[in-house]
Amino acid sequence: MRSSISNFKERLRLPRLFFRKPSREEQIHGGPPLEFERPIPPAPWRGIAVVVTIVVIAATTVWELYCRSLGYTPTLNDNEDLWTLRRRVVAPESIVIIGDSRAWFDVDLDELQKGLGKRPIQLAMGGSTAFPVLADLADDKNFHGTIICSVVPHLFFAPPGSPPMERAEKGVKRFHNQTPAQRVSEYLAMPVEGHVAFLKPDDLSLEALLNQLPIPNRPGALVPPRFPPTFKLKIENVAHECARNALNPGAN
Amino acid sequence: MLFNSLTFVVFFTIVVTLYWSLQGWELRKNLLVVVSYIFYGAWNPPFAALLFSTTCMDFWLGRQIAKAHVHRKRRWLVASVCMNLSMLGFFKYGNFLLQNFQWLLARIGIVYQPPHLDILLPVGISFYTFHSLSYTLDIYRGVLQPTRSLRDFVLAVSFFPQLVAGPIVRAGDFLPQLRHPPRLKEGQFFWGLALMTLGLFEKIVLADTLLSGSADRVFGYAGSLVALDSWGGVLAFAGQIFFDFAGYSLCAIGAALTLGFHLKDNFRFPYAAIGFSDFWRRWHISLSTFLRDYLYIPLGGNQVRPFRAALNLVIVMFLGGLWHGAAWTFVVWGLLHGSYLVIERVFRVLFEAKRWASTLPVRVLAGFATYAAVCVAWVFFRAPDFTIASRMLGGMFGQHPHGDAILTTRELLQIGSVTIGVIAMHWAMRDNAFETAVMRLPHWAITAIGSAMACAIIFTQGTSNAFIYFQF
Numbered sequence: 001m002r003s004s005i006s007n008f009k010e011r012l013r014l015p016r017l018f019f020r021k022p023s024r025e026e027q028i029h030g031g032p033p034l035e036f037e038r039p040i041p042p043a044p045w046r047g048i049a050v051v052v053t054i055v056v057i058a059a060t061t062v063w064e065l066y067c068r069s070l071g072y073t074p075t076l077n078d079n080e081d082l083w084t085l086r087r088r089v090v091a092p093e094s095i096v097i098i099g100d101s102r103a104w105f106d107v108d109l110d111e112l113q114k115g116l117g118k119r120p121i122q123l124a125m126g127g128s129t130a131f132p133v134l135a136d137l138a139d140d141k142n143f144h145g146t147i148i149c150s151v152v153p154h155l156f157f158a159p160p161g162s163p164p165m166e167r168a169e170k171g172v173k174r175f176h177n178q179t180p181a182q183r184v185s186e187y188l189a190m191p192v193e194g195h196v197a198f199l200k201p202d203d204l205s206l207e208a209l210l211n212q213l214p215i216p217n218r219p220g221a222l223v224p225p226r227f228p229p230t231f232k233l234k235i236e237n238v239a240h241e242c243a244r245n246a247l248n249p250g251a252n
Numbered sequence: 253m254l255f256n257s258l259t260f261v262v263f264f265t266i267v268v269t270l271y272w273s274l275q276g277w278e279l280r281k282n283l284l285v286v287v288s289y290i291f292y293g294a295w296n297p298p299f300a301a302l303l304f305s306t307t308c309m310d311f312w313l314g315r316q317i318a319k320a321h322v323h324r325k326r327r328w329l330v331a332s333v334c335m336n337l338s339m340l341g342f343f344k345y346g347n348f349l350l351q352n353f354q355w356l357l358a359r360i361g362i363v364y365q366p367p368h369l370d371i372l373l374p375v376g377i378s379f380y381t382f383h384s385l386s387y388t389l390d391i392y393r394g395v396l397q398p399t400r401s402l403r404d405f406v407l408a409v410s411f412f413p414q415l416v417a418g419p420i421v422r423a424g425d426f427l428p429q430l431r432h433p434p435r436l437k438e439g440q441f442f443w444g445l446a447l448m449t450l451g452l453f454e455k456i457v458l459a460d461t462l463l464s465g466s467a468d469r470v471f472g473y474a475g476s477l478v479a480l481d482s483w484g485g486v487l488a489f490a491g492q493i494f495f496d497f498a499g500y501s502l503c504a505i506g507a508a509l510t511l512g513f514h515l516k517d518n519f520r521f522p523y524a525a526i527g528f529s530d531f532w533r534r535w536h537i538s539l540s541t542f543l544r545d546y547l548y549i550p551l552g553g554n555q556v557r558p559f560r561a562a563l564n565l566v567i568v569m570f571l572g573g574l575w576h577g578a579a580w581t582f583v584v585w586g587l588l589h590g591s592y593l594v595i596e597r598v599f600r601v602l603f604e605a606k607r608w609a610s611t612l613p614v615r616v617l618a619g620f621a622t623y624a625a626v627c628v629a630w631v632f633f634r635a636p637d638f639t640i641a642s643r644m645l646g647g648m649f650g651q652h653p654h655g656d657a658i659l660t661t662r663e664l665l666q667i668g669s670v671t672i673g674v675i676a677m678h679w680a681m682r683d684n685a686f687e688t689a690v691m692r693l694p695h696w697a698i699t700a701i702g703s704a705m706a707c708a709i710i711f712t713q714g715t716s717n718a719f720i721y722f723q724f
Contacts (some may be wrong), residue, residue, distance in 0.1 A: 036425065036438075038514045040507070041691040045442035055703040060710055105711050161472075181253040181294035188258045198711075205713040207461045213662055221657040 067198040074197050078126070080174040081186035086121055087175045092142055094121050097135045099150025100164070101126035124150060128167040129158040136172045253294040254446075254457050255503045264289065276431035284511070291412035292376075299374040307409045309335055311382045314391045314398040325392055332388035336381045344378065346371050376416030378575055381407045382542055388547055391464035396424045404430045413507040419518035419538035426513070434512025439698055453705040454499030457712050462670050463492040470670075471634050471644070476655035476670070482485030482647030484659050488667045489634045490627050490676055494523065495557045496538070500638060509554050517686075523626075524678035526619045528592040531626060536698035539569055543568050566590035568587065576633070576638075580639060585632040592625055623675065 076082055090096055095116060097103050103124035113119040123133055130149050137143055158164040174182070198204050217223050253260050268285045274280050274699040293300040313332040317325050341349070350366040357364045387405065390396035398404050408426040410414075470477065470485020477485070501518035507517045518538050525531035544553075551564040566587065573586015603609045628645070635641035646652055659667075681689055688700065 034533070036514055036516060037510065039685065039687045040437050040439050040443045041687045043439065043690070043695055043698060044415065045439035048695065048702065051699050052702045055699075056706045059703070059707045063711065068629045152284070179295045180258065180297070181259050184294070185257050185259040189260060191323065192258070198714060201713050203712075205461075206457065206708065206711055207465070209459075210662060215661045215665070217661050218657055222662065223660045224657065235335060 002184060054209050058147060064196060067200075072197040072200060072204070074193065074195050074199075075188060076193050077199060077201060079201075080171045081178070081182060081189075082172040083123065083125065084175045086123055086177050087171070090121055090123075090140075090143060090145075092136075092144055094118075094145040095142070095148065096143075096145060097124050097136065097148045097180050098137070098151050099124045099130040100128055100149075100155045102152065103130075103148070103150030120148065127155075127164055127168055127170060128171075129155045129164040130168070131156060131158075132165065132168040133170045136175070170196075253291050253499065256452055256506075260296070263287070263505065265286055271511055273695070274293055278711055280433070281407055281430060283328070283404060285403060288407065288410040288415060290410040291337065292410065295375050296372065302374055303380060303410060304406070306336065306339055306381070306386055307406050308402065310388055310409075311399075311402050311405045314388050317391045318398045318679065327387060329392045330342050333385065336385045339380050340377060340674075345574075379418050379420055380409055380415060382420045382539075383414075383423065386420075386542065386546075390422065390424045390520075392474065397426075399423075399427050399432075408448070411508070411513070413504040413513075414515060415613035416537075417497070418506075419501055419504060419573065420542050421515055422540065422542075425516065427480065427515055427567050436512055440512070441510050443507040444509030446549045447502045447509065449506075449702060449705050450504030451499040451504075451506060454478050454495040454502065457705075457708045458501060458670060459492045459495035461712050462666045463488040464496070466667055467492050468658055469658060471636075471640060473656070473658055476643060476652035477647040478652060478655045478657050479647055479650050480664070481655075481657050481659050482644055482652075484575055484664055484667050485646065486627050486631055486634075487671045488663075490523075490623075493630070493633075494519070494674065511591050521678035521682045523623055523675050525622050525626075526597075526615050526617060527622055528596050531622055532589075539572065543572055547571065558597075562594040565593045565597075573608055581632045581635055581638065584638075584641075588629040588632065591627075619679070 033157060095112075095118060097107055097120050101124070104122065104126050107120075107122070107124075109119060109122060124130070126131075130151065135146060155164050188247065193199050200208075202208060253263060271280055271283055273420055274283060289300050289304070292303060310332055312327050313335070316328040317332070320328055342605060350376065354364050354366050362446075387396070387398075387408070391398050393541075399408075404427060405423065407430065408421075408423045411421070411426065414421045467485055467489040470481060471489070498519040505515045516538065518536060520537065522531055522533040522534035525534050548568045553564065554561045554562060556564070567590075568588040570583060571586070571588030573582045573584070573589070576582045576585070608614060628648075631641050631644045631648075643652075647655055692703075
């Protein structure tokens with residue numbers, strides 16, 4: 001005699017799950033307590049770990065010394081988290097500098113502080129448009145200070161989706177959406193970046209180094225220009241040199 | 253908190269040190285619950301409360317299912333399924349459903365402007381919903397007894413290595429491991445660290461550094477591309493998504509091992525699959541077995557008439573596609589895989605008995621055909637909309653001979669070498685366990701490979717890019 005459950009199932013055409021016992025295959029895969037253990041390959045893992053640690057420390061030290069010999073020194077990385085850190089200190093009456101690399105490299109905050117009476121907050125980003133930052137500050141109801149904006153037409157009016165626009169938007173977005181984990185990461189990264197010279201993603205990361213390989217591109221390929229090695233290091237040095245000469249005319 | 257971040261390195265070091273310093277097993281489990289919620293709350297603290305509330309509900313519903321008589325059991329199960337799926341539906345599919353509702357109304361001439369719900373997607377909601385749901389489903393099926401400890405169930409759902417991007421660890425696989433304190437086998441801790449190193453290498457070096465830039469540029473390009481660049485972008489994404497997700501899974505498995513827990517494989521050399529059913533036995537295994545056990549088999553599996561069995565496959569893959577994201581491109585990706593599986597089934601009926609079908613050249617050819625078809629499906633997975641997907645497919649199949657070339661020679665070389673490398677590696681190891689391959693290596697080679705990977709991770713200076721599967 002057929003059970004009332006079977007009739008009910010047939011009437012409603014419900015999935016079998018609700019009425020039948022699991023098959024043997026399901027018993028294996030479907031969640032009964034399994035005595036599952038991952039295999040551990042037999043090897044002297046402790047010794048291997050020690051040797052790997054020594055090799056990694058040695059290689060990192062050699063790489064650090066080599067990078068320092070090229071002229072790199074420990075500096076904080078200019079990324080959206082660092083920018084967010086500065087953006088957070090903007091007070092209602094702050095003087096804020098926004099814009100591109102001109103405002104970033106060519107402004108001496110110490111001199112401005114002497115002249116303006118208070119230290120401006122540097123929010124300019126190299127190779128970016130000021131527009132999203134300007135819009136964000138304008139929308140900030142707490143802010144009614146002064147903005148010094150660098151305008152380079154082709155950067156300021158960069159179209160949506162272009163790298164200058166994306167760079168600035170990334171910073172603004174991070175400021176509004178930064179997670180506690182990202183904030184902690186930045187605080188942890190700063191002391192490391194302050195002591196290690198090779199942490200330069202633009203110049204010394206694997207991607208940047210691969211990009212320096214002298215491999216010719218296909219004719220007609222629409223590829224971004226390749227900057228020479230240590231380009232950023234050089235322009236930073238030039239900026240510093242220019243600023244020093246401007247402050248001490250005739251000192252050179 | 254991302255595995256590939258400095259915060260995680262510090263967090264993990266503190267957790268492991270504290271965990272193995274504590275003497276009592278109950279204390280250790282309490283510690284794991286607390287740190288798992290810190291791990292999750294580090295993204296968005298309020299969502300930890302959501303995670304906790306859904307977990308508590310499933311704990312309670314699981315007990316009700318176990319206590320209830322046959323007919324009432326189903327009601328409690330339906331309540332659990334509805335609760336979990338409605339949570340997923342609201343956060344993940346709310347805007348998607350509204351947009352489609354608006355579109356449908358527009359078809360019959362009704363103009364409706366839905367409010368845009370500013371919903372923030374809780375990270376990993378698709379994963380922890382399935383972790384939790386497996387508990388009530390298994391209790392209902394009679395293959396799992398409900399646990400008496402809410403703390404144990406909370407830990408099973410929120411265990412930090414697998415919490416946000418899998419593998420989808422079923423409560424039935426994890427809860428038994430909480431009964432007794434784990435004892436580390438010889439080498440288990442360092443093997444766990446080795447797996448984490450390999451996982452981070454796959455993510456930071458292979459996925460993020462060598463492949464993601466090319467994939468992003470190709471799929472983000474506004475114009476038409478020549479075939480070489482279109483294929484380059486697709487192959488780059490095929491490699492990127494594998495290394496990204498398999499890397500995360502390895503980190504999760506490795507981190508769990510260092511704490512004494514055993515999680516199952518989530519990937520088994522998928523790009524050496526021969527056929528699509530084989531592919532799904534190797535790709536995201538925890539999801540494919542979940543869908544098989546809780547959806548495909550209940551629908552009748554292959555124990556029904558051929559047409560119904562084919563329909564079951566398509567339904568399962570449709571929902572599998574939708575699980576990945578609230579967009580029609582994901583649905584098309586799922587449907588494509590569903591159709592692949594149906595076509596494969598037809599081919600099996602027609603040709604499986606033929607002797608030539610099992611010869612090596614045919615198997616290799618079938619393997620490459622599988623890989624190519626999987627890559628075609630990836631176009632819909634990666635493309636943000638159908639315009640870009642169709643432009644990409646047009647480029648891949650030679651419709652834009654005068655399109656643009658945007659990939660540098662270096663990028664093409666990177667994509668080519670990584671693709672050849674991953675396919676060769678998968679074919680070499682397709683019938684072996686990863687551990688077997690490691691066992692066969694001389695110790696100096698393991699040391700050299702481990703050192704090279706660790707150095708590459710440090711020198712790459714990854715920028716803490718999120719894992720792709722975090723968004724699902």
